[in-house]
Amino acid sequence: MSTWRNWAGTESATGVEILRPSSTDELAAAVKSAAEQGKKLKAVGSGHSFTGCSVPEQVMIRMDDLSSIIHADKDSGRVTVGAGTGLRKLNAGLAAFDLAMANLGDIDKQTISGAISTGTHGTGARLGGLATQVVALDLVTADGSILHCSAEEHPDVFAAGRVSVGALGVISALTLQCVPAFLLHAQEMPLPLGDVLDGFDEFADSNDHFEFYWFPHTDIALTKRNNRVGPGVGPSPVGRVRGWIDDELLSNKVFELTNRLAVRRPSLVPRINRIASHALSAREYVDASYKVFCSERNVVFRESEYAVPRENVVDVIRRLRDWIDTSGSRIPFPIEVRVAAPDDIWLSTAYGRDTAYIAIHQYHRLPHDPYFQAFERIVSDYNARPHWGKLHTLTAEDLRTRYPHFDDYLAVRTRLDPQHIFENPYTRQVFG
Numbered sequence: 360m361s362t363w364r365n366w367a368g369t370e371s372a373t374g375v376e377i378l379r380p381s382s383t384d385e386l387a388a389a390v391k392s393a394a395e396q397g398k399k400l401k402a403v404g405s406g407h408s409f410t411g412c413s414v415p416e417q418v419m420i421r422m423d424d425l426s427s428i429i430h431a432d433k434d435s436g437r438v439t440v441g442a443g444t445g446l447r448k449l450n451a452g453l454a455a456f457d458l459a460m461a462n463l464g465d466i467d468k469q470t471i472s473g474a475i476s477t478g479t480h481g482t483g484a485r486l487g488g489l490a491t492q493v494v495a496l497d498l499v500t501a502d503g504s505i506l507h508c509s510a511e512e513h514p515d516v517f518a519a520g521r522v523s524v525g526a527l528g529v530i531s532a533l534t535l536q537c538v539p540a541f542l543l544h545a546q547e548m549p550l551p552l553g554d555v556l557d558g559f560d561e562f563a564d565s566n567d568h569f570e571f572y573w574f575p576h577t578d579i580a581l582t583k584r585n586n587r588v589g590p591g592v593g594p595s596p597v598g599r600v601r602g603w604i605d606d607e608l609l610s611n612k613v614f615e616l617t618n619r620l621a622v623r624r625p626s627l628v629p630r631i632n633r634i635a636s637h638a639l640s641a642r643e644y645v646d647a648s649y650k651v652f653c654s655e656r657n658v659v660f661r662e663s664e665y666a667v668p669r670e671n672v673v674d675v676i677r678r679l680r681d682w683i684d685t686s687g688s689r690i691p692f693p694i695e696v697r698v699a700a701p702d703d704i705w706l707s708t709a710y711g712r713d714t715a716y717i718a719i720h721q722y723h724r725l726p727h728d729p730y731f732q733a734f735e736r737i738v739s740d741y742n743a744r745p746h747w748g749k750l751h752t753l754t755a756e757d758l759r760t761r762y763p764h765f766d767d768y769l770a771v772r773t774r775l776d777p778q779h780i781f782e783n784p785y786t787r788q789v790f791g
Contacts, residue, residue, distance in 0.1 A: 363419060365406040366468070367659060368723065369750070373416045383505060383531045383568030384499065391503030392530060393418045394780045401783055402529040404443060404470030409621040409662055410479055410523050420529060422470060427450045429532060436537040437494065442472035442530040450649035451631045456513075458537040462486040462568070463652040465695075472530040478522045478708050479750035480716065482570045482697035484563045487709060490521040493700045495534040500778040505531065513718060519771040520762070522706040524747050526786045527775050535577045536771075542594055543651040548641035552680075556673045563669070563698045563722035568652075572693035573676070576629035579636035581693070587652055596646040611657045618658060618722040621691040625725075629690035660692060661727045662706060663701045664718035664746040665738040666708035669698060672715035678737045679717075688730055692720035705764035708744040718749070747789075755791035 364371040369442040374417060376398075393400040397550065398444040399416040404454075406413065422443030429439040433456050446467035453459055462481040469479060471489075480488030495509040498520055520527050555571050562569045568585040593787055610779065616637065621628045644651075676696065684692060695718040699709045719734050721727035730748060744749035744761050759765045767791060772779075782790075 360652065363403070363415075365404070365408065365413075367409050367425060368406075369409050369661065370411045370414045372414050372416075373420065376418045376764055377484040378418060379421045379424055383425070383499070383670065384518075386420065386529060386531050387503045387505055388427070389416050389418075389420060390499050390501065390780075391770050392694065394501045394503070397778070399782060400529075400780050400781065401527060402442075402472075404444065404473030405468050405483060407466075407469045407473065409750050410679070410748055411783060413473070414785065416783055419517050422529075423470065425531060426470070427438060431456045431458070433458065436536055438472070438537050439495075439532055439791070440471060440533045441532055442470065445469070446471060446474060446653070453537055453602075454540055454647065454649070456538045457583050459540045459648050460535065461492060461538045463649060464489070465570075465652065465654055466656055467649070467653040469617045471535075472533065473748075475521055475533070476523050476525050476530070478706070478746060479748070480699050480709070481568065482716075483568045484698045484713070485700050486568075487700050488502045489701040490704055490707060492535050492537070493533050494536045496520055496530050497532045498529070500528040501778060501780050511546045515717075515771055516775070518703070518705050519768045521704045522747070524786060524789065526781050526790060527772055531741045535762045541648050542592065542645050543585045543586045543648050544588050544592070544643070544645050545651045546586075546641075547581065549579050549581050549636060549639040552578050552580045555582060556676060560669075560674055570695065570697045572634040572695050573680075574636045574693045575680070576627050577689040579639070581636075581639050588645055592645060594645050594647070596650070597642065597735070611655065615658045618691050619724070621689065621722060621751050622681045622761065623725045631691060633719070638682050644698070659723040661723055661731075662718055662724070662749045662753055663731045663734060664716055665734070665743040665751070666699075666714045666716050666746070667738055667741045667743045669713040669715040672696060672717065672743040675717055675738055675741065679719075679734060682733045682737065683730075689725075690719075690730060690740060691722055691725070694719050705761060705768050708746060710762065710764070716746075718746075724736070738762060740764065758789060 362373045401415040401417040402420040403413040425441035431438045464481045477491040499505045503771040566584045571580045571582045573580040697716045699714045
C-alpha cells in the first residue's frame with residue numbers, strides 16, 4: 360500500500376494497492392484478477408493531469424515497465440510502443456530511427472498513453488492532436504482480454520479508445536504513424552495583443568504551427584511561429600548560454616520568484632507582467648522538431664483549458680480580458696492560445712470542427728476558483744469542450760450536448776466494462 364500524488368498536487372490517493380506489470384500478459388492477468396475481486400482499478404502514467412482522471416480508488420497500475428519501442432518500420436513510419444513510454448524517451452528513440460511525431464504539445468513529461476487518453480495536443484491549423492497520430496492500439500479490457508483496435512479492426516472501440524479518459528480499459532501498446540525527422544524554424548517575438556487578435560486567422564493559416572501567450576494586465580503577446588525548413592537548411596540551435604537564460608533562468612527560476620512575490624504583494628502583478636512582457640526579446644533558431652515543440656516547465660500551477668470553435672476565439676479572449684480588467688483579480692501567468700484541425704475521434708475536443716484552445720493558468724499558491732469559474736461562464740456561450748486532463752466542473756449532462764458521439768462512447772464502455780471497474784470519482788462526474 361502506498362500514497363500517490365499527481366504533479367500539480369491537485370489529486371492524491373492513499374492506501375491503494377500498486378501493481379507494476381512488466382508485460383502485457385501480466386497486465387491482463389492483473390486486470391482480470393482485480394475485476395474478479397470487484398475492485399476498482401486505474402492505470403496511471405506520469406500523473407501530469409490536473410483532474411482526477413487517473414486517481415485509483417483501490418488498485419493502481421503503474422505502466423513504467425511497459426515503456427519501450429517495440430517495433431519500428433522506418434519505411435512506413437509505423438512505430439509500436441509500450442503504453443508507459445514517456446514522450447521524452449519516445450522522441451529520442453524516434454530520432455534514432457530518423458523519425459518524428461508530426462506534432463507535439465509543449466511539454467514532454469507525459470506518457471504516450473496518458474497524453475492521447477486525455478486529448479493532449481499541440482498547435483497547427485492543418486494538424487490534429489497526438490491521438491490523431493495513433494493508427495492502432497491494444498486495449499486490455501475488464502475480463503482480461505486484449506483487443507487489437509484500428510480503423511479496420513473493432514473500429515468503434517478505436518473511435519472511442521484513442522481519447523478514452525482511461526474508462527474503457529488499459530492501453531498496453533499503441534502504433535503511431537510517424538513522419539521522417541524534420542527541422543523547424545522557430546520565430547518568437549512579442550507583438551501588440553490587438554495586432555495578434557486582428558490577424559489571428561492569417562497567423563494560424565500561414566504557419567505550420569502558431570501560438571501566442573498573452574500576459575494579463577498588459578497589451579503584449581508573445582507569438583511563436585514554427586515552420587518546416589526548406590531543402591539545404593541545417594540546424595542552428597539556440598546557443599547554450601542564451602538557451603539557459605531564456606528557458607531555464609527566466610522561464611523557470613525567475614518566474615518562480617516573481618510568482619512568489621505575487622503571493623505576498625498581489626498589487627504588484629500588473630507591474631511584474633509589464634516588466635516581463637517588455638523583457639521578452641525576439642529570437643530565431645532552427646532545431647529538431649521535438650526540441651522546438653517541447654519546453655521545460657517546472658513552476659507548479661493550476662490550469663484550465665477549453666476548446667472553442669476557431670471562429671469564436673478572438674471574442675473569448677476579448678471577453679476574458681474585460682473580466683480580468685474589471686474583476687480586480689491579479690493573474691501573473693500568461694494565457695496560451697493554440698489551434699487544431701478537425702478530427703473524427705469521438706471524445707476529441709477537436710471532433711468535427713476547426714478548433715482553438717485557450718488555456719488559463721494560476722500559480723499554485725494563489726486562488727484560482729474565481730478566475731476559472733469566470734472563464735467557464737464565458738466559454739459556455741460557445742459550446743466549449745474542456746480538456747479532459749485540466750480543471751473544469753462540467754458533468755455528463757453538460758458534455759452530452761457538446762459531443763455528438765457521447766452516447767456511442769458510453770455504449771462501447773458499457774459493453775467492454777459492464778461492472779465499471781475502471782471508474783473513479785472523475786469518470787462518474789464526466790460520464791455519469
